[in-house]
């Protein structure tokens with residue numbers, strides 16, 4: 001093994017700070033006189049807000065500010081900016097922020113929250129993505145439950161990929177293998193909950209110590225929310241106490257920053273574990289249906305995949321994940337006749353954030369299990385079917401790009417070696433460089 | 438009505454005023470200003486707030502600050518040597534156990550208290566001993582292996598905890 005570089009064992013550069021507790025995370029950053037922010041959350045999966053009365057809360061001791069949607073300069077945010085900083089007339093998931101308080105102490109902030117009067121009318125909600133696709137399902141958003149993808153100048157309800165002639169491919173197959181794969185909701189549950197400390201510095205710049213994973217993602221987004229030029233804000237990305245993708249979604253920066261701008265005081269806002277579990281973005285469900293046509297020798301002659309991604313109440317990173325998933329879901333296989341239909345639907349759950357691969361890994365779970373089923377159908381080993389269908393240099397990806405520096409075969413050889421799997425000579429001699437087609 | 442609490446913190450006599458409902462974790466972080474005890478759940482579930490109370494590892498979010506009068510509280514700041522590291526810290530670092538590091542202060546405290554009581558543990562006992570500390574980055578095996586290496590003397594004698 002190399003002494004330096006690849007393969008060498010290095011002590012983590014920030015490990016000393018971790019083992020001595022000296023590492024400072026966003027939730028550790030303190031500022032004297034910081035106000036504590038607490039948020040009132042909607043107790044229903046879906047509701048109409050009939051009225052909000054903050055007048056009593058504003059009079060509570062220690063309270064500096066109480067805000068609702070009307071106090072937010074621009075109430076929409078996120079990568080696809082359809083998420084609401086504070087709830088508008090119709091709330092879409094349990095735990096959605098409705099109002100926020102900044103007070104001198106946590107207790108005062110909580111006491112003030114209890115004085116905010118909200119009148120709700122509970123509305124029917126939908127949670128199952130397949131139920132939500134039905135025309136008579138409760139509507140999560142006014143635009144309808146089915147996401148519309150922008151394709152050129154048109155809006156389409158399905159993101160499609162087409163290669164070759166799928167009917168011809170199925171006709172050439174000896175076996176038809178079908179599988180259905182479901183991925184449930186997964187909460188990232190990083191051990192540090194989301195936190196922001198916001199304050200105005202001596203130059204009038206709004207400074208945010210943030211648990212974001214993407215300082216530059218978030219700046220443009222917050223410029224909109226606060227209606228503040230980007231040269232009037234400074235984001236400090238601290239070491240993250242775990243994130244796993246959750247830090248690509250804004251959960252505290254927008255509200256903490258706004259309260260600091262309005263009060264002129266430092267504002268500290270950290271989610272409780274319960275809030276993090278209930279209302280932060282999650283990895284929302286996916287349903288994959290795969291139908292393969294496979295020849296006796298293991299070659300996949302045709303593949304059809306239908307993807308349904310449940311993106312929760314708002315688009316957030318769902319569209320990005322859905323598009324990325326569609327491009328890659330058919331796996332590292334050269335498939336001449338392929339069709340992918342990918343759809344996304346809204347339900348009354350927290351919004352879909354990024355988690356470990358933006359929809360790629362979940363798709364690979366389905367695809368890899370399906371490959372094993374294909375192998376079983378033609379009586380070959382799971383390894384063999386992967387060699388037989390592997391991408392080679394110069395092949396087209398499913399979305400049509402030419403692949404360069406391909407290493408599918410070499411990766412499989414490496415994996416087989418690590419797993420002590422005996423390979424036939426013909427697979428040991430194979431190379432991704434040769435164009436096998 | 439505030440309550441006066443006099444206790445020994447990392448060897449220093451300390452006096453603070455707290456609300457009766459305030460936890461030891463809140464007192465350490467919000468009144469005294471230490472940041473090594475972390476707050477992962479505030480519910481006694483994750484162990485990131487672990488400190489030593491009279492030599493026993495406790496989850497400081499489940500201890501009322503007002504109850505520690507006359508007791509000795511040791512946080513990670515209290516066991517970290519002026520230079521270098523304790524064997525457990527060194528082992529965690531070399532094993533690469535911490536990833537994000539947020540669970541690490543609690544792990545160090547739990548492991549230190551555990552080894553003081555069980556100087557020759559089996560792997561199963563170590564895992565049981567650290568089972569109250571969650572690591573969402575998934576460093577469990579490395580943490581456990583590091584503790585085993587320390588117990589086996591690979592990092593020299595385990596030094597006495599500072600009072």
Ligand code: FES
Nearest residue numbers: 479481483484498
């Ligand atoms: S913060 Fe105390 S156990 Fe989690």
Ligand code: FES
Nearest residue numbers: 536538572573574
């Ligand atoms: S190192 Fe991240 S939670 Fe343990």
